[in-house]
Amino acid sequence: MNGLQAYQRVNTQTSITDADPHKLIQLLYNGAIERINMAKARMQAKDYAGKAQLLNKAIEIIGGLRSFLDFEKGGDLAARLEGLYDYMERTLLEGSAKNDVAKLDEVLELLRSIKEGWDGIREEVVSQQQAVG
Numbered sequence: 001m002n003g004l005q006a007y008q009r010v011n012t013q014t015s016i017t018d019a020d021p022h023k024l025i026q027l028l029y030n031g032a033i034e035r036i037n038m039a040k041a042r043m044q045a046k047d048y049a050g051k052a053q054l055l056n057k058a059i060e061i062i063g064g065l066r067s068f069l070d071f072e073k074g075g076d077l078a079a080r081l082e083g084l085y086d087y088m089e090r091t092l093l094e095g096s097a098k099n100d101v102a103k104l105d106e107v108l109e110l111l112r113s114i115k116e117g118w119d120g121i122r123e124e125v126v127s128q129q130q131a132v133g
Helices: 003-018 022-045 048-067 071-097 101-120 120-133
Strands: none
Touching: 022 048, 022 101, 022 120, 048 071, 071 101, 101 120
């Protein structure tokens, strides 16, 4: 492992350790988007093993996002997000199997859209946590 990789690993671990629940979800969205973009590059370079590894990681991350859903508090929104996460996982698997960049782009667009909404409520969440804490 080179110095840069070591730094990135420590930096990632520090980010996760310091992250509040909202920030952790942001990191997961960023991680999934990053892996899919990297997988697209691997696909275009015809490195199919690298592509598969990155897409599997992105699917794991989306599974992690799904595990954070709170159906009690989230109600209908949580149910819709679960369906969307399921769709994203299936679309990534299909995109990987067919080496279809358009499928990966579709999931990227969905993830960015959800992330944008999530990022938009950051200030509200932080101020609520400060009021409670």
